[in-house]
Amino acid sequence: MPASPILSAALSRIAADVDAMFDAMLPVPDDARARLIEAMRYAAIGGGKRLRPLLLTATAELHGVDFSTALRAGVAIEAIHVYSLIHDDLPCMDDDDMRHGKPTLHKAFDEATAVLAGDALHAFAFEVIADPDLFPDPFTRAELVLALGNAAGMNGMAGGQMMDIVAEGECFDLRTVTRLQQLKTGALLGAAVEMGAILGRLPPEGRTHLRGYARDIGLAFQIADDLLDHEGDETAAGKALRKDEAAGKQTFVSLLGPERARQQATMLVDQAIAHLAHHGQEADLLRALARYVVERDR
Amino acid sequence: MPASPILSAALSRIAADVDAMFDAMLPVPDDARARLIEAMRYAAIGGGKRLRPLLLTATAELHGVDFSTALRAGVAIEAIHVYSLIHDDLPCMDDDDMRHGKPTLHKAFDEATAVLAGDALHAFAFEVIADPDLFPDPFTRAELVLALGNAAGMNGMAGGQMMDIVAEGECFDLRTVTRLQQLKTGALLGAAVEMGAILGRLPPEGRTHLRGYARDIGLAFQIADDLLDHEGDETAAGKALRKDEAAGKQTFVSLLGPERARQQATMLVDQAIAHLAHHGQEADLLRALARYVVERDR
Secondary structure: OOOOHHHHHHHHHHHHHHHHHHHHHOOOOOOOOHHHHHHHHHHHOOOOOOHHHHHHHHHHHHOOOOHHHHHHHHHHHHHHHHHHHHHHHOOOOOOOOEEOOEEOHHHHOOHHHHHHHHHHHHHHHHHHHOOOOOOOOHHHHHHHHHHHHHHHOOOOHHHHHHHHHHHOOOOOOHHHHHHHHHHHHHHHHHHHHHHHHHHOOOOHHHOHHHHHHHHHHHHHHHHHHHHHHHHOOHHHHOOOOOHHHHOOOOOHHHHHOHHHHHHHHHHHHHHHHHOOOOOOHHHHHHHHHHHHHHHOOO | OOOOHHHHHHHHHHHHHHHHHHHHHOOOOOOOOHHHHHHHHHHHOOOOOOHHHHHHHHHHHHOOOOHHHHHHHHHHHHHHHHHHHHHHHOOOOOOOOEEOOEEOHHHHOOHHHHHHHHHHHHHHHHHHHOOOOOOOOHHHHHHHHHHHHHHHOOOOHHHHHHHHHHHOOOOOOHHHHHHHHHHHHHHHHHHHHHHHHHHOOOOHHHOHHHHHHHHHHHHHHHHHHHHHHHHOOHHHHOOOOOHHHHHOOOOHHHHHHHHHHHHHHHHHHHHHHHOOOOOOHHHHHHHHHHHHHHHOOO
């Protein structure tokens, strides 16, 4: 299903803006680091849906933050996402050859460069959000770093990734798969919304509904991913599919069946949108985004 | 040559304290993330000279910061150092089997776990220094993150690491090798001193002599490393030696010869100590540390 007009415009805009900002912030130096920065640019520019920057900027704008400030934080969280994809694609991890319709970084460059480019993008994210020229308020900077660090680390994405590796030999139940996915993808999607709220100076106790929204779309996103992996087209996806099935890993689709998984995803989207009930039409982009995570075809 | 009594005591103390703090901050959870945290603990606890935490705490104490506060930041910078060693040791990087006298992480666990444990320690460092319970002042937190992020990223350690990989096929001159090492090891040693100064609320313009000190001992440290690599004993080092020579990489020793390299290192140490001239005996630990970086046998 095509994205709504409001969302289509926002997706195009964020894709162009994130690319432009990575381009501006990662100039290729005139020394032996050139290869590193070229590798970072290869992975960071021109691919991906930029869901996290869009979630972040949409949440920030909902709270009166100007787009250009929010975009900087969006680039930081996208750098974390891109680094995680680079490392996930490595031969010792998922061993993927294609990502966003082009060779993965270790295929286009080499493994050592891929490890390092991932590491450098990881640090880059924190360099961006700790930069006083970009975010003048020190309290905001410190809060952004904590939210992003927690989402990326052992109690977030990296922890979920480890569970995912361990999953191959285990027979995880629905509860454990849910927890795994909440860490592996949910934590960073949650951080996107959290960071938008931080920029909008929303106090932590005022973020409950946004956290609920993020938690629900995070799970819906993963169920949709499992459905796409089960039923999707590799060319449209730009990457190899059905690897979890081949590896005997439990997914929402294998545990629930495609029909119940689809119902569950739809239910989660309705629930996510319900969290936004006290917002007016200024939250329409977040609502459209919630629908999009289950209706997308890649 | 044995370390001076003041330094021996400080080295023993920091080793025990860093171990204890990693132990306390990395409890093994009761879920599938256990393997990740066990891997982080394997790499982080019980090895290494803890030079960076010692530099950080010594600089902080010189400026009236209490040791326990400084130690937390010391653990953060050591986490960055440990993550970099884990990734450097990977088969696609230096392919090392031994580190600190025990199997490297990817040998003791597996490559995927090593990549992830490095990533998780990287994030952990930022989680620690952005934690308001550990560092109440938001300005301090934000400054710590910026110093550490810059030192770890493409304009610091990761950039130097890339230059080091590129070096294998090139014939670098002394200037380029110096720049490479200033990034690869110097940046993080510099950040240790910088972070100590940040905790001591020293304004940036008051840090010039400390930066000079750090730059000089950073280079001296690397020259000593090259000399140890050239002349040292693998058992004492706890790792494989003479790999740079075998790979045809330029080092300070290959470019200057052992004798001139040794003179250069001694000169840099004298210069580092001269930067501390306006401090009294309260800087004796930093002076002893400067001598130690060239006199150590591992």
